[in-house]
Amino acid sequence: MNLIEHYNNLYNAAINSIESDTYDTDSLIDSLSDKRLGVTLIIRPSQTVKNNIQTFLKALYKNDSSQYYYPNSDIHITVMSIISCYNGFNLNKISISDYVSLVKKSLQNVETFHILFKGITASKSGIMIQGFPKNETLNNLRDQLRINFKNSPLEQSLDQRYAIQTAHATVVRFRNELKNKKDFLKTIQEFKNYDFGSFEVKELNLVFNDWYLREKQTKILETFYI
Numbered sequence: 001m002n003l004i005e006h007y008n009n010l011y012n013a014a015i016n017s018i019e020s021d022t023y024d025t026d027s028l029i030d031s032l033s034d035k036r037l038g039v040t041l042i043i044r045p046s047q048t049v050k051n052n053i054q055t056f057l058k059a060l061y062k063n064d065s066s067q068y069y070y071p072n073s074d075i076h077i078t079v080m081s082i083i084s085c086y087n088g089f090n091l092n093k094i095s096i097s098d099y100v101s102l103v104k105k106s107l108q109n110v111e112t113f114h115i116l117f118k119g120i121t122a123s124k125s126g127i128m129i130q131g132f133p134k135n136e137t138l139n140n141l142r143d144q145l146r147i148n149f150k151n152s153p154l155e156q157s158l159d160q161r162y163a164i165q166t167a168h169a170t171v172v173r174f175r176n177e178l179k180n181k182k183d184f185l186k187t188i189q190e191f192k193n194y195d196f197g198s199f200e201v202k203e204l205n206l207v208f209n210d211w212y213l214r215e216k217q218t219k220i221l222e223t224f225y226i
Contacts, residue, residue, distance in 0.1 A: 001165050007121040007130045011192075014122030018178065018185060024125040029068050029175045029212065036211045038085035038157075039094070039221070041103060041145070043077040045169065046199035049117055050075050053129060053171055056120075056191045060127070060172065063183040068126075068173040073215040077115070077131055077167050079138070079204060080145050084157040085211045091219075098154055100222045103206055106144040110226050113137040115167055117196035120188055125174055127188065129196060131167030138167060138201075173212070202226060 017023045028034045045053075050072040057069045082099065083089060115138075119130040133139070142164065149156045178184055204224045210217035 003130075003132055003166060006166065007119065007168070010123060010128075011121045014124055015185065015188075017124045018122075018181065022124070023174055023178070025174045025176060026068070026125060027175075029173060034211065035087045036085035037089045037217075038081060038209060039083040039099065040081050040207055040209050040213070041079040042205050042207060042213070043079055043115070043201055044205065045075060045077070045115075045117065046197070047072070049197045049199050052196040053117070053169075056129075056187075056194065056196075057171060059187050059191070060184065063187055064179045066176040066179060068175045068212075070169075070171045070212075071215070074213050074218075075169050075171060076213055077169050078164060080142055080158060080164065082145075082149070082156055082158065082206075085209070091208055094155060096221050098152075100206060102148050102152060102154065103145070103204075103222070103224060106141060106148050107204070107224055107226060110137060110141050112200050112202050112226055114198050114200050116198040117169070119193050120191050121168060122188070126170050127172035128168040128170050131169060133167050134198075139165070 014023070028036075053075060054072065060067070061069060083094075114134040116132045116134065117129050118132065121128050121130050146158055149158055202225065204226070205220050206222045206224070207213070208219040208221055
């Protein structure tokens, strides 16, 4: 996949939806009845990179404080949604050790790698930071996870919604109608090619999480060091 082209296509479509008021708002962000839970393998960016992202988010916040902005504790890259969040899932339904073993097996030949966060992309429901892995390690890991999980009897929903191929991080979700839309879009454009920095991936976390990976709803099941 050509990531630059893919991110640009997402961005252009999203900006058009914002300009035409056909973007989506998420009514479940603040809902106490949202019980969607799942299991995800994630990467956390470095503190420096997350702090750089907050510079962008603070600029957006000045234009519209009513949207949902990710705190540093929640910013992540999804390596793979092992069990996509759904109502009624809980850890009693699975053997955690079996999942840990299968992820560990998938990581056997994986070495540390770098990801560059540069530029902004978007969707109809939020804003994302563009991630660019510097080699094929992440793609190869995902392929290995697909093979190992699909050849196992464990509950999984890999690629059920879509086959994940990017390394983006969602950092804003629209939960209300956008205010000061012109200035909001101007700020996005100002950061369109902003370099948020790169970081070396040395560990991954297998987590039990809600839809947004909020810290208070996230439990680390295992940390894998590479």
